[in-house]
Amino acid sequence: MAFPITPLPQDLPGSPSDFSPNEKKSTPSAPSNGGEIMAIDDVVPSLPNKEVDAHAVTKAMRRKAWLHYAALCWAIFVCGWNDGTTGPLVPRLQEVHHVSYGVLSLIFIAGCTRYITGASLYLYLTDRFGFGLMVFIASFVIASAPPFPAFVIGLLFICFGAVFLDAGANAFFASLSGDTSTKMSVMHAIYGVGATCAPLVSTQFAQLQRWSFGYIVHVGLALASGIFTAFAFRFKSQEDCLKEVGEPPHEKTEESLQGMNKYRQVSRLRAMHLMAFFLFTYVGVEVTIGGWIVTFVINERRGGPSAGYISSGFFGGLTVGRVALLPLNRKIGEWRVIFLYLLLPLGLTLVVWRVPSLIGSAVAISLVGLFLGPIFPIVMNHAGGVLPPELIAGAVGWMASFGSAGAAVFPFVTGAIAAGTSIESLLPLLIAMMGMMVVIWAAVPRHRIK
Template identity: 65%
Template sequence: MVTIGSSPRSIHREARPSQSSKEASNADMTRSSCFLDRELAKPTITPAMRRKGWIQFATLCWSIFVAGWNDGTVGPLLPRLQSVYSVSYAVVSLIFIINCLGFLTGASTYMYLTERFRFGVMVVFASCVAILGFALESSAPPFPVFVIGFYFSGFGMSFLDAGSNAFVASLAENTSNKMGIMHALYGVGAMCAPLVSTQFARIHRWSFLYLVHIGLTFVNAILEIMAFRFKSQEGTSRITLLIAKHKEIGQPPPEKTKESEAGVNKYKQVFRLRAVHLMAFFIFTYVGVEVTIGGWIVTYVIQERHGGPNSGYISSGFFGGLTVGRIALLWLNKKIGEWRVIFLYVMICIGLELVVWLIPNLISGAVCISFVGFFLGPIFPIVMNHAGNVLPSELISGSIGWIASFGSAGAAVFPFITGAIASSTSIANLQPL
């Protein structure tokens, strides 16, 4: 009998293998078996699978573009809304509060609904809910009905936001670069929107702006149907040779936590993670500042710097800086370190805001606001990428949904406080805030 691992000479020298040759043979077989197991566990990614993965990523980028478009339209419209509905700063700020309530509803139920009805189903449903909200807004109804439209659009955008971030954060390849690219598309949407909404704010049918929203969101729903086919996230994006449903772009299968195996509810697991709450409070402040600047800067420039009807383009400059920063500063983030570089960006932004506040010049203020967007831009994708790195893969979607809900709360609280203070004093308080 020939033993695996024996040399040809040893076969002729001895009829029966020695004990040491048996042990060596067993060791070789064990190593070969372990190597084979590792190879089988690795995802085999064909060009077709990788191409489909890029299609899915491009679809998520479009979803984030639509979310950015939705956020970027508000600022240039605020003066027109005050004029049409004859409301104060505080009352018009209710759109931020109602939008936040819709976003909180969606983000807090994201984990349950995606597990219950599948990721592919819920992102399409969310797009339909957002279309309902835009349809209400496009008809220029009475102000209370107009505000209700923001609840539905907020709910829909929450799913697009949380779903896209959770999906990309759980990728195995080039996560930080893809996160930066995707959020740059948010900036592109938010940059293009003021260019369009500024024009609509001048015409009688200003509310027809939301017909553009409907068209963009409808295209998003079609793309999501084609890319995800109403399947779960795992069923559309992951591949191993042992689990047939994990077959697309090389994401590692989700590892169950010990608490999950013990039957602990996922919501309880998320709420027990200290890192989730720290990131949530950080995003609460960050998004609040971002939306306040993007939403109120046009009114500030018109009232305090005597800007003309083209002041709405300053909002485009802010979001344009946001877009460029999320791509152009990727190398600096890696060189300095993602968490250390955040402190640098924050200090630069504070200095630029002081220039906008203390130097009463329209041009210098517009330039500084663009650079504020440039340095603020990378912060959000850095946090989302960090969440994907430090959190259990099984809890990423729920955790990011919770973090995103805090961001939405900041997007409501900060602009509302600004509007309330502006009603009793003036919009000049925007920069100190």
């Protein structure tokens, strides 16, 4: 509940804060006419001249918050399904259409333009048309997946929808006050569930004559996501959606008070750009493994048609890691534990490269997924602690969108290199990318810079 308190000197506007720079906290409401400050330590709005049933209001807000959470988790599940679908189909696409690795890798690069475009437009479109409307449209855009040969063109629209769903979900939860690390990790674990289930379906359809019918499942999931997000957010802006769950408005930055627009402010955030490039490489590693590891196992480790299940093993490890490793994240510290989660997969990838064992490769790839899994939600949660609160939504939206472009660039580079050498070049490329991530993360600030 909200209780009136007598303002102390350190509580007056303009006084320095005594909270840890890496913590999120609720902003107190404006002083009332009587000179009192209302402390907001629960999700109860201030309604003048009316008696407020605090328990009823709080219960309604919490129900709304869980509805938002469920809708965005379903949207993230669809994004995971989208990313996990392609890998098991790659060998079949190559067999049916008789194309080289270089030509086949166009299915990865086709979405790059849409990823970059989505990253550039996310902040403008959500401010202009509302968060709820944009995630609703994105859910239906992702449902446009056509079968090959229109596959490459259709991927443009799929990626545009996926980038808005991914960016919107991450930006929304990063904007919440309090500790959101558990919810963020669970949401991204649900992404892993989608990416784990998709290869199980794709592998079955890849062995059928009409393999493209697998996208019927994809379309159904995306349509359901569109309906769910429309019901949960009702085409409202992110600010209005946050108010519905009792979130106070974020304190404006000095630049905002001076009239500087959000685009310019966000573009000046060095920490955001470092984390965006980090995620660009991370998502590239994740999707490159999911997209090409089946081809590697079939060609280099003599795996059969069931090798597609190795992709499910990778994404299954990704899912488990995002939840099971939460205690370790808290014990070591989220900034420091990233280095552990990069060095362990680097060593395991080296084992897959140098040890020619089918079973060993399958187990190692699953463990790579286990340790890579927590990285994305940790980075998103860390962004909420080091970036200015007013700019979190736009900055995290850009980070998620720009990071998604890595899902197009690095798998394409892998295919292009494999066309000139062999698919075995996948592993040294992954090792180099993980090493680059270690260097980038070392430059990311640990605390909010004032």
